[in-house]
Amino acid sequence: MFRYIVRRLLQMVLTFFGATFLLYALVFANQKDPIQALVGERPVTESQRIALTQRYHLDEGFFMQYWYYMKGLLTGDFGTSLTGRKIVDMMADAWPVTLRLALIAIVIAATFSVTVGVYSALKRGGLFDNVSLVITLVLLAMPIVVIAPLFQLIFGIQLGWFPPTATRDATVWQLLLPAIVLACIVIAPEMRVTRTSVVENLRADYVRTARAKGLTRMRVIWVHVLRNSLIPVVTLIGVDLGGLMAGAIVTEHVFNIPGVGFNLARAIRTEDGPLVVGFVSILVILFLFINLLVDLLYAALDPRIRYE
Amino acid sequence: MDVLPGVDARAPLLEVNDLHVEFRTGYGVAKAVNGANFWLSPGETLAILGESGCGKSVTAQAIMGILDTPPGYVTQGQIRYRGVDLLKLPEDQRRKVRANKIAMIFQDALSALNPVYTVGFQLGELFRKHRGMSRADARKRAIDLLDQVKIPAAKVRVNDYPHQFSGGMRQRVMIAMALALDPEVLIADEPTTALDVTVQAQIMGLLADLQRQRNMGLILITHDMGVVADVADRISVMYAGKVVEEAPVYDIYARPAHPYTRALLESIPRLDMKGQQLSVIRGLPPALTDIPKGCAFNPRCAYARDACRQDPPPPAYQVSVQPHRTARCHFFREVLGE
Amino acid sequence: MSDLNTVTAAEAPGGQPNVPHGPVKKDKPRSLAGDAWADLRKRKIFWIAVVLVAVVLVMAAWPTLFTSADPGACALANQYKGATGGALFGFDYQGCDIYAKVIYGARNSITVGVLATLLAGVIGLIFGLSAGYFGGLVDAILSRFIDIMLGVPFLLAGIVLSNRLSSDPKSNGIFAVTLTLGLLSWTTGARVMRSAVISAKNQDYVAAARMLGSPPARLIFRHILPNSIASFIVLLTLLLGINIASEATLSFLGVGLKNGAISWGIMIADGTQFARTEPWPLVWPAIFLGATVLAFIMLGDAVRDAFDPKLR
Ligand SMILES: Nc1ncnc2c1ncn2[C@@H]1O[C@H](COP(=O)(O)OP(=O)(O)O)[C@@H](O)[C@H]1O
Numbered sequence: 001m002f003r004y005i006v007r008r009l010l011q012m013v014l015t016f017f018g019a020t021f022l023l024y025a026l027v028f029a030n031q032k033d034p035i036q037a038l039v040g041e042r043p044v045t046e047s048q049r050i051a052l053t054q055r056y057h058l059d060e061g062f063f064m065q066y067w068y069y070m071k072g073l074l075t076g077d078f079g080t081s082l083t084g085r086k087i088v089d090m091m092a093d094a095w096p097v098t099l100r101l102a103l104i105a106i107v108i109a110a111t112f113s114v115t116v117g118v119y120s121a122l123k124r125g126g127l128f129d130n131v132s133l134v135i136t137l138v139l140l141a142m143p144i145v146v147i148a149p150l151f152q153l154i155f156g157i158q159l160g161w162f163p164p165t166a167t168r169d170a171t172v173w174q175l176l177l178p179a180i181v182l183a184c185i186v187i188a189p190e191m192r193v194t195r196t197s198v199v200e201n202l203r204a205d206y207v208r209t210a211r212a213k214g215l216t217r218m219r220v221i222w223v224h225v226l227r228n229s230l231i232p233v234v235t236l237i238g239v240d241l242g243g244l245m246a247g248a249i250v251t252e253h254v255f256n257i258p259g260v261g262f263n264l265a266r267a268i269r270t271e272d273g274p275l276v277v278g279f280v281s282i283l284v285i286l287f288l289f290i291n292l293l294v295d296l297l298y299a300a301l302d303p304r305i306r307y308e
Numbered sequence: 309m310d311v312l313p314g315v316d317a318r319a320p321l322l323e324v325n326d327l328h329v330e331f332r333t334g335y336g337v338a339k340a341v342n343g344a345n346f347w348l349s350p351g352e353t354l355a356i357l358g359e360s361g362c363g364k365s366v367t368a369q370a371i372m373g374i375l376d377t378p379p380g381y382v383t384q385g386q387i388r389y390r391g392v393d394l395l396k397l398p399e400d401q402r403r404k405v406r407a408n409k410i411a412m413i414f415q416d417a418l419s420a421l422n423p424v425y426t427v428g429f430q431l432g433e434l435f436r437k438h439r440g441m442s443r444a445d446a447r448k449r450a451i452d453l454l455d456q457v458k459i460p461a462a463k464v465r466v467n468d469y470p471h472q473f474s475g476g477m478r479q480r481v482m483i484a485m486a487l488a489l490d491p492e493v494l495i496a497d498e499p500t501t502a503l504d505v506t507v508q509a510q511i512m513g514l515l516a517d518l519q520r521q522r523n524m525g526l527i528l529i530t531h532d533m534g535v536v537a538d539v540a541d542r543i544s545v546m547y548a549g550k551v552v553e554e555a556p557v558y559d560i561y562a563r564p565a566h567p568y569t570r571a572l573l574e575s576i577p578r579l580d581m582k583g584q585q586l587s588v589i590r591g592l593p594p595a596l597t598d599i600p601k602g603c604a605f606n607p608r609c610a611y612a613r614d615a616c617r618q619d620p621p622p623p624a625y626q627v628s629v630q631p632h633r634t635a636r637c638h639f640f641r642e643v644l645g646e
Numbered sequence: 647m648s649d650l651n652t653v654t655a656a657e658a659p660g661g662q663p664n665v666p667h668g669p670v671k672k673d674k675p676r677s678l679a680g681d682a683w684a685d686l687r688k689r690k691i692f693w694i695a696v697v698l699v700a701v702v703l704v705m706a707a708w709p710t711l712f713t714s715a716d717p718g719a720c721a722l723a724n725q726y727k728g729a730t731g732g733a734l735f736g737f738d739y740q741g742c743d744i745y746a747k748v749i750y751g752a753r754n755s756i757t758v759g760v761l762a763t764l765l766a767g768v769i770g771l772i773f774g775l776s777a778g779y780f781g782g783l784v785d786a787i788l789s790r791f792i793d794i795m796l797g798v799p800f801l802l803a804g805i806v807l808s809n810r811l812s813s814d815p816k817s818n819g820i821f822a823v824t825l826t827l828g829l830l831s832w833t834t835g836a837r838v839m840r841s842a843v844i845s846a847k848n849q850d851y852v853a854a855a856r857m858l859g860s861p862p863a864r865l866i867f868r869h870i871l872p873n874s875i876a877s878f879i880v881l882l883t884l885l886l887g888i889n890i891a892s893e894a895t896l897s898f899l900g901v902g903l904k905n906g907a908i909s910w911g912i913m914i915a916d917g918t919q920f921a922r923t924e925p926w927p928l929v930w931p932a933i934f935l936g937a938t939v940l941a942f943i944m945l946g947d948a949v950r951d952a953f954d955p956k957l958r
Pocket residue numbers: 331333338340358359360361362363364365366367376379380596667668669
């Protein structure tokens with residue numbers, strides 16, 4: 001196990017540097033006037049040019065620039081946004097909001113998809129099962145750019161059930177509708193996997209044994225079937241996190257939530273290079289760690305799995 | 309467990325009468341069991357023998373009440389435990405019969421045990437749910453049981469998961485689980501088929517010992533005639549969902565009364581026949597969706613004639629003056645050579 | 647003793663295969679593809695998807711069949727005017743004919759989607775085949791590279807790359823978006839091909855063919871491709887749906903199509919801004935985009951289910 005974790009960490013380091021390098025290259029390489037790119041539209045004075053050249057090591061090779069940038073990043077120095085704000089401060093504002101949003105979304109998605117998935121599996125072939133299969137198919141296909149504005153329009157503006165936009169403090173109540181939108185992205189696959197895996201496990205030999213032991217139907221399902229069925233669902237939740245993060249860009253944009261996605265979308269439109277690279281680098285790290293955690297969780301849930 | 313209403317201590321321990329089971333699938337109705345009859349007394353071993361697919365496991369599942377429904381349904385017959393027809397019991401009482409009165413061992417212990425719980429949990433569960441014991445007490449009983457089935461270092465192994473045991477040890481765990489609540493009937497569905505020969509003998513020996521100690525009725529399901537000769541008292545031979553012959557074990561080996569039994573015996577390789585061509589039953593068992601008219605065995609039977617293709621033989625011809633010897637064949641006298 | 651135990655009497659030791667004789671279909675045996683088609687033909691969802699896809703494709707190829715209006719001809723005087731004559735869906739904020747714009751939007755969606763998917767298919771096929779076939783170092787490098795690509799969420803990478811590729815202020819962004827999506831979406835295809843090749847390689851007949859000196863290319867085309875191409879095509883159908891959605895998303899965020907190129911994504915973005923006063927400019931393109939993506943996903947899904955009875 002220990003060796004496995006070490007190996008995974010090494011792979012993660014490689015992935016991290018690979019991904020951030022590609023990103024850094026995309027944002028900063030081959031710019032006509034890198035200094036102008038660093039300050040945006042504003043005019044630059046000669047002394048600013050010298051300072052920036054020094055700060056970003058623009059007189060050295062591209063690899064060295066990346067290297068210095070990474071060194072800063074890994075010591076917590078993310079640099080300054082084109083807006084003049086320290087990127088660290090912006091992150092401190094944005095991350096809690098997005099994490100809250102993602103957490104609510106995951107809880108909604110997991111509750112909903114597991115309940116519906118299990119019930120569908122138990123009543124497979126019935127009306128409920130067929131209706132929920134069609135609904136998941138539609139949910140699976142709907143792009144977030146369709147769901148987010150439509151939900152805002154219907155449930156936020158027309159029906160007025162939820163606040164249609166968030167304010168600076170982004171309360172849980174304000175985040176509820178956007179979280180439902182986000183949950184929609186992951187509900188469909190999670191529900192399908194739950195259903196398939198419960199159906200498969202219901203047919204398993206050990207379920208027959210459990211019944212032969214004279215256990216109640218409830219115990220057979222909740223203790224014997226479910227524990228086995230949820231193993232693949234848990235891994236899926238980890239994979240989905242990437243989708244959630246991407247979805248957050250659109251969702252936060254639509255609902256005006258001052259989170260990571262909102263900042264990123266704006267940073268990209270205003271070509272705020274340092275902000276983009278800083279935020280995305282953190283996202284990549286988060287993403288990698290969550291995947292590792294999920295794999296370890298997988299081993300914890302399924303005793304047959306032993307990582308070497 | 310509280311006493312089942314209507315239990316009659318003098319009635320036979322287990323009696324299966326005219327049992328019919330069918331599977332209603334998208335491809336048609338498969339008639340897996342078509343009138344099975346047999347009975348079982350305390351301390352006795354009844355072997356149910358037949359080619360794979362002839363409905364042995366389905367019969368066992370019907371007795372346990374663990375058929376997959378849908379698609380499987382019992383359509384006819386009675387299953388009496390001490391005079392009580394289990395098929396008429398409400399689900400809650402039926403459930404309590406399982407493991408308490410009638411327990412079952414499955415063929416493949418690896419898939420029959422839940423992979424994500426320790427064997428201690430799976431054994432202890434029985435005591436906790438049926439006897440209301442605490443976790444700690446249940447654990448002690450689990451260790452006890454593992455000792456009884458001769459698993460070394462039971463105290464340690466109780467915390468292991470099924471995949472950490474060898475095949476033979478796993479089957480011992482299965483046996484321990486079946487015997488936990490001291491059932492009166494044990495159904496063992498091909499308990500040794502998945503095991504090595506040497507381990508097979510050990511497991512059979514263990515089963516026989518435990519049966520003797522507890523004076524349990526044992527139904528041993530197998531497709532292997534070699535296994536039954538040593539341990540069974542009586543044999544029921546099944547073909548296409550029916551019991552075609554029923555006899556004490558010695559009689560069947562000495563004088564089979566049904567052409568199918570006879571063919572089965574002839575296909576057993578024997579040391580004194582080394583080098584000779586084995587006799588094999590020609591043809592295949594019938595599709596259960598499409599069982600031949602008349603006697604189900606007629607397309608493969610060496611004795612078959614027109615009567616066999618028209619009328620099914622009645623449930624049981626009394627074969628001889630001895631009691632408990634029946635065969636489902638119009639021409640059993642010919643087979644017996646009388 | 648051991649002889650008695652190992653040979654099982656009833657299981658026909660003469661070597662007669664003991665085939666399962668439970669419920670068997672009475673029809674004559676068919677190929678997997680034949681079975682899958684027979685199964686597909688019976689599915690309502692499949693036919694709905696086929697009709698939807700056909701409509702969208704016709705719309706993309708011959709928009710004039712559906713509307714005679716010019717989607718670019720907008721007059722502020724028409725702002726938010728209701729449905730009139732040819733303008734079935736009314737007019738938007740800038741006084742453009744929503745119906746005409748929505749119809750013409752199909753063309754860019756399909757163009758970008760199809761081209762990007764083809765590009766992704768080619769890259770995935772080449773990378774997947776080589777990783778699976780050569781194994782070893784090639785495989786290791788490629789797998790690591792895919793890991794790296796998957797380390798950044800797809801949409802994020804798409805935004806950055808598309809933004810970078812369309813640095814020319816006058817371009818309409820079609821080329822940039824197509825290239826972006828093609829370059830980013832090949833990984834799943836490559837993985838599928840890779841594992842297909844690996845499992846095919848381990849099959850006896852391929853090993854036999856190789857030992858008999860069959861050249862590698864021949865092996866790939868004769869033995870490996872035909873076995874895995876079905877699942878690959880299903881994957882591409884699904885990917886087409888996803889790429890269409892991604893184009894709309896990038897355009898929605900302002901880093902996709904631009905400078906007057908018509909895109910459902912842009913229409914949705916514009917519509918969202920003024921949805922409080924007038925919801926229809928948002929609703930119509932959203933419905934069209936949703937239905938189009940749904941159609942491709944349903945199609946791919948139905949075909950996959952037909953080929954993989956396990957998932958039913
Ligand atoms: N769950 C099921 N669904 C459909 N058919 C079944 C099922 N279980 C058993 N059958 C049918 O019942 C027949 C008898 O099966 P079984 O009793 O398992 O045979 P065996 O004598 O080898 O134990 C099988 O051939 C199969 O057609």
